[in-house]
Amino acid sequence: MEINPNNIEEQILLYVDGELSTEEAGNLLQYIALHPQWRILLEEYKSLVLPPEDELVFEGKEALLQPEPQVLPFKPSRKPVLMRRAAAVALIAGAAGLTWLFSRQDIGSALPGSTPVALVHQPVAVDTTTPGAPATVTPTPTVMIARSNTQTMTTAKNGVVQPATALPGAQVARHESTPVDPIAGNLPVAVGEAPPKQRALEMQRPLALTEAESADALASKASLPGWLPVSDQKLEGLNGLIAHIRGVKDSVASKAAQLKRTTFVIRLGEKEIAFRK
C-alpha cells in the first residue's frame, strides 16, 4: 500500500499495534524518514501503549489449583533382578527335567506299539529252495540297536543294516530279528518273518555259544565294518534294561487303568459337566 498523508495515521496505528508486516513497517519508517513531520505522531502513539502492570498479582492462585494424580518416579529396584534370577533357575531346572523325561521316553519307546530299542539280531540262514525241509539254522550272536520309529531293521549278510522288506522267496540268506526276552513278543513283527517252526527252534536255542562257535563267529564277523563283539555281561545288562522297561510298562498300564476309573468334571460357572467312562 502506498503511504500518503491521508492514510499515514492509520499506518502508524497499525505499526504501533504490531499488525504490519516487516515490509510494510519498513516502508512506513522510510516514508517517515523522508517526511519528519510525522515522526511526532509516531512517537505519541508509541507512548500510548500501556506498560505492563506486573505489580498486579492474583493472590488466590493456590486455592484454584486442583490435586494432580501422583506419578511415582520409576526406580529400578533389586526385586526384578531377583525375580529374573529365580526365573532363570526355574528355566534351567525345567530344561533339565525335560531332558530327563525325554531320556525316559527313549526307554519307554520299547513299550507295545513302538519301535524296539534293543534287539539281539541273530542272522539265520534259511534254505528256501526246498520247501518242507527243516531249516538249517546258523546262529550268530550279534547285537544292534534299532531306533527307527517306522521300520524294524534287520542285519544283512554283509553287515549293512537294511529295512526288512526283502522280497519273500528270494534266493538269499535271510536274517531275522529275534527278541531275547518274552517282552519282545509284543514287538512288531518284521516283514518276511520266519515260519513258526524256525521261531520255536530259535527260542529254544541258548544264548551262550560254545567256544568253537564263538571263535568261528568272531572270525567271520570281525572283518565286517561296524561290527562290535558282545559279551554275556552286556547281554545281562540288556536284560536288566528290559526288566526296567517292563516296570515302566506296568506302571503305565496301572495309570491307564486308573484313568479309566476316573471321572472328569468341567465347571462352567455354577454348572458342572461330568465325564465318566
Added chain:
Amino acid sequence: MTTTEYNQCVRELADGLYRFACKSMNDQEEAKDVVQQAFVTLWEKREMVAAEKGKSFLFTIVYRRCMDIHRTRGRTRSTENLNENVLTEQPKPHDLKKILQNALSTLDTQAKNLVLLKDYEGYSYEEIATLTDLNTTQVKVYLHRARKELRQYLVSRAHII
C-alpha cells in the same frame, strides 16, 4: 485438558486475567471473583477444552463477565464524567503511567477492554475478534478510535499542564 494442564493455566494465566479484570472494572475484589469463576468454569468443562485453547477460553469468559457487570451496574460512564474525575486526581506531570491509566478510564468499556487485550496480552486483531465476538474490521476500528481518544486526552492534558 488434564488436571496438570489446568493447574498450568492457573499458574500462567491467573495474573494476566486478574490484571485485565482489575483494569476493566476498577475493582480488585470483583476482579478476583470473576477470575475465580472463570477457572471454576474451566475446571467443570475441562473435558471439552483443549490445553492450547485454555487461554482464549478464560479470557473470553472474563471479558464477557466484565461486560455483563458493566451493563448490569450501569458503570459504563460517559467520557465527560470520567474526564472530570480524572482531572480531580491531579497526577504529577512526569507520572506517565498514572496519566495513561486515567486516560484509559475515560474510554468506554469495550474500547478499554480492546486496548487491554492488545497492550497487556498482545493479542492480534484476529484473536481479539474471536474473544469478543466482533469481526476483525470492528476490532481495528474500535482500537484505532480508542488510541486517538487516548492521544487526544494526553494532548489536552499537556495543554492544561
